[in-house]
Amino acid sequence: MRIGITCYPTYGGSGIVATELGLELALRGHEVHFISYANPIRLDPDTPGVYYHEVEVSNYPLFHYPPYTLALASRMAEVAERQRLDLLHVHYAIPHSISALLAQQMTASRRLPFITTLHGTDITLVGTDRSYFPITKFSIERSDGITTISEYMRRRTVDFFGITQPIEVIHNFVNCELYRPDEEARSKGRKRILHISNFRPVKRVLDCVRAFAKVREQVDAELVLAGDGPDRGPAERLAQ
Amino acid sequence: MERLIPSMHALHLPSETEAFGLAALEAMACGVPPVATRTGGLPDLITHGVDGFMEPVGDTDAQAGRLVELLTNTGLHSKMAAAARLSAETRFTTDLIIPKYEAYYRTVQDGTSKAYAVSK
Numbered sequence: 001m002r003i004g005i006t007c008y009p010t011y012g013g014s015g016i017v018a019t020e021l022g023l024e025l026a027l028r029g030h031e032v033h034f035i036s037y038a039n040p041i042r043l044d045p046d047t048p049g050v051y052y053h054e055v056e057v058s059n060y061p062l063f064h065y066p067p068y069t070l071a072l073a074s075r076m077a078e079v080a081e082r083q084r085l086d087l088l089h090v091h092y093a094i095p096h097s098i099s100a101l102l103a104q105q106m107t108a109s110r111r112l113p114f115i116t117t118l119h120g121t122d123i124t125l126v127g128t129d130r131s132y133f134p135i136t137k138f139s140i141e142r143s144d145g146i147t148t149i150s151e152y153m154r155r156r157t158v159d160f161f162g163i164t165q166p167i168e169v170i171h172n173f174v175n176c177e178l179y180r181p182d183e184e185a186r187s188k189g190r191k192r193i194l195h196i197s198n199f200r201p202v203k204r205v206l207d208c209v210r211a212f213a214k215v216r217e218q219v220d221a222e223l224v225l226a227g228d229g230p231d232r233g234p235a236e237r238l239a240q
Numbered sequence: 241m242e243r244l245i246p247s248m249h250a251l252h253l254p255s256e257t258e259a260f261g262l263a264a265l266e267a268m269a270c271g272v273p274p275v276a277t278r279t280g281g282l283p284d285l286i287t288h289g290v291d292g293f294m295e296p297v298g299d300t301d302a303q304a305g306r307l308v309e310l311l312t313n314t315g316l317h318s319k320m321a322a323a324a325r326l327s328a329e330t331r332f333t334t335d336l337i338i339p340k341y342e343a344y345y346r347t348v349q350d351g352t353s354k355a356y357a358v359s360k
Contacts, residue, residue, distance in 0.1 A: 001342075001349070013259070020334075021338070024338045025338065025341070028342070111351075115348055150280070150281030150285075152259070171284065172337075173265075173334050173336070174262075174269045174334070175269075176329050176333045176334070179242050180270060180325075181246055181271035181272075182270070185246050186246065186247055186249065192247065193248065193249065193250050193251075194250070195251070195252050195253070197263065204254045211307060214300065214308075215308055219312060226241070
């Protein structure tokens with residue numbers, strides 16, 4: 001198949017999953033076209049079967065806010081026509097599914113179905129914001145396919161948005177060849193505890209530091225904090 | 241990340257909520273048991289006491305207790321690390337999940353997906 005994928009290319013679960021999905025699909029012989037404003041972080045554009053199409057957003061003085069949604073829709077439609085895409089798969093509802101809906105209408109000469117995968121804050125935070133609620137609900141309802149990454153997310157989507165269409169739960173995945181145990185690496189040095197996140201308050205990284213202080217009362221161990229975000233500074237201060 | 245995670249003994253994920261918990265899954269694949277919170281999509285992923293632990297949000301005493309258990313009880317750690325790896329391999333590996341996307345793509349492409357039938 002020829003598949004168009006749109007995601008946020010920066011750090012964050014949805015972008016990582018979308019990128020890994022695209023790479024895995026390419027390995028299985030599909031042609032995968034990433035359409036975004038930047039090359040996704042984990043994406044090697046030289047991977048066979050993978051193509052990257054940049055979305056350029058013009059920022060005229062008249063536009064107080066750059067119209068990314070429209071630029072993305074135009075690019076999606078252009079890539080879909082030129083590359084004869086079979087479908088679009090957008091990760092994170094806002095604004096990607098609206099752009100996909102516009103692109104679908106722009107490519108009226110051929111059918112261009114789109115799938116929206118809901119990853120988390122697009123439903124739990126952003127989508128339920130009063131400003132975004134109606135358009136988020138609309139774009140989900142107009143999707144040709146809807147998936148979520150957990151049963152919890154499916155329930156939240158149904159509860160908050162009253163979506164009546166069936167929602168397919170397809171869990172996130174991991175490449176077990178790439179991510180595998182390494183006993184030798186683990187056997188060296190002190191015991192180590194890891195935390196990985198984007199350091200947003202919802203991740204409660206300060207709890208890592210608090211809990212680690214209690215661990216240290218009993219075990220000679222290290223805490224490794226991997227990531228960056230708003231709570232990095234407070235976590236560092238608390239640790240000190 | 242695939243080089244960092246395997247050198248760890250435990251993952252601590254004390255989130256208020258998680259849509260799924262990808263960091264926990266990546267850790268489990270590396271045989272690193274997660275100590276997480278019982279919230280969001282994490283119960284889809286972790287079987288408490290088998291391949292990781294889940295404690296209440298904000299209960300750092302309980303979370304620290306589980307971390308100490310994992311760091312000091314070698315037998316428990318080995319058993320849980322093996323179970324975590326097994327869960328990743330048998331429930332969430334690419335070879336299982338990617339075909340689900342491929343199958344779903346085909347239903348959407350054919351116009352036979354249930355969502356398509358309802359929305360059009």
